[in-house]
């Protein structure tokens with residue numbers, strides 16, 4: 217029996233209802249309202265609901281942009297690819313556009329912008345309302361497995377019986393991070409059909425696996441400290457903040473910030489040098505000040521058991537771990553027995569404890585993907601494909617990733633808005 221097939225004809229089809237896809241759909245309508253009000257815009261999402269990943273961003277609070285979104289915060293083969301998108305859609309413009317959708321924003325530490333509700337769901341709900349009010353046609357529960365182009369018309373199969381036919385297509389399928397949310401890297405294959413190249417990918421903003429001898433006994437413990445990443449003896453980047461010890465290695469915001477460098481070095485560049493994270497447990501003290509502090513404690517607490525020597529300066533478990541590491545002997549004697557050499561060893565572990573890095577956790581735990589669709593094949597001013605007229609891409613799918621702190625959503629929104637607006641311009645030029 218022959219199946220009857222149904223064709224939905226639209227002007228703009230957007231594949232992927234995550235941050236960048238929703239931004240593209242809404243902005244395309246916003247741009248078309250004045251001079252092309254009748255444009256049909258469809259948003260196609262494989263999940264039953266839009267924006268699954270968005271709900272888990274910023275620990276459920278959605279750090280939606282960062283006021284300090286300068287070029288150094290973005291990585292990839294050519295981070296300058298972001299320039300036009302960020303010139304047109306800087307963080308303040310993103311905030312204004314979200315306000316237009318009904319989201320009230322607040323700025324917290326380190327220029328991080330959140331919804332004032334401090335709930336990611338309020339950002340997603342406002343986006344969904346705005347898309348609904350804009351008359352965007354929503355197709356959920358449909359995974360696009362191929363894009364074909366016949367003449368000037370794209371064809372996307374949304375089921376065995378239904379096809380979406382579109383004059384332009386925006387691919388916004390995300391990268392490979394947190395694949396349970398729907399972004400599993402399948403978009404790379406969709407674009408390869410149009411000869412788009414994909415650079416090697418690696419998980420970023422992800423926990424580091426390390427030698428566990430020091431960290432495992434401290435699993436679950438959080439401290440504030442400074443961490444320096446070394447490739448061989450060469451410092452690569454330093455970060456400060458709250459570190460988390462785990463039974464496999466290290467986590468916490470400063471570690472996530474360093475992780476992109478580690479991931480690229482180990483998984484993409486196959487660096488042969490050792491990778492080390494050096495922890496400074498007393499970043500507020502110089503080496504000399506630390507020595508003076510410890511000498512003072514020795515004088516004040518001469519009667520204390522050695523294993524209690526650092527108690528009060530650090531949480532007990534960490535204090536014990538640092539003493540064991542520095543002295544390498546049973547801690548059964550008293551603090552008065554500490555020699556000058558012992559104090560030197562203690563200063564060293566408190567200020568410069570090296571932890572050998574063995575790798576990173578996987579894409580399942582990663583917040584973002586380093587690498588992706590080569591930006592060299594796209595026009596940064598429009599997000600249009602250089603290989604196929606009428607095709608656009610945006611978001612994490614492309615070889616751009618940002619630091620932790622709202623930078624990845626800044627890229628998703630800015631590139632999405634730009635792609636949405638450019639697709640409308642493209643249709644107008646074709647008229």
Ligand SMILES: Cc1cc2nc3c(=O)[nH]c(=O)nc-3n(C[C@H](O)[C@H](O)[C@H](O)COP(=O)(O)OP(=O)(O)OC[C@H]3O[C@@H](n4cnc5c(N)ncnc54)[C@H](O)[C@@H]3O)c2cc1C
Pocket residue numbers: 231232233234235236237260261262263266267268269270272273274275278279280281358359360361388389390391393394397398399400402403582583584610611612613621622623624625626628
């Ligand atoms: C736990 C976590 C916390 C994070 N927190 C922050 C934060 O606070 N601030 C920040 O800036 N960034 C954060 N990020 C990163 C940020 O969420 C992403 O960079 C951003 O969501 C990327 O947007 P996107 O639209 O490109 O991709 P995604 O949000 O991944 O959306 C892609 C969409 O496409 C759909 N899709 C994929 N393939 C198909 C297909 N073939 N057909 C149809 N649909 C398809 C997917 O289901 C998905 O809904 C976080 C990420 C994670 C995992």
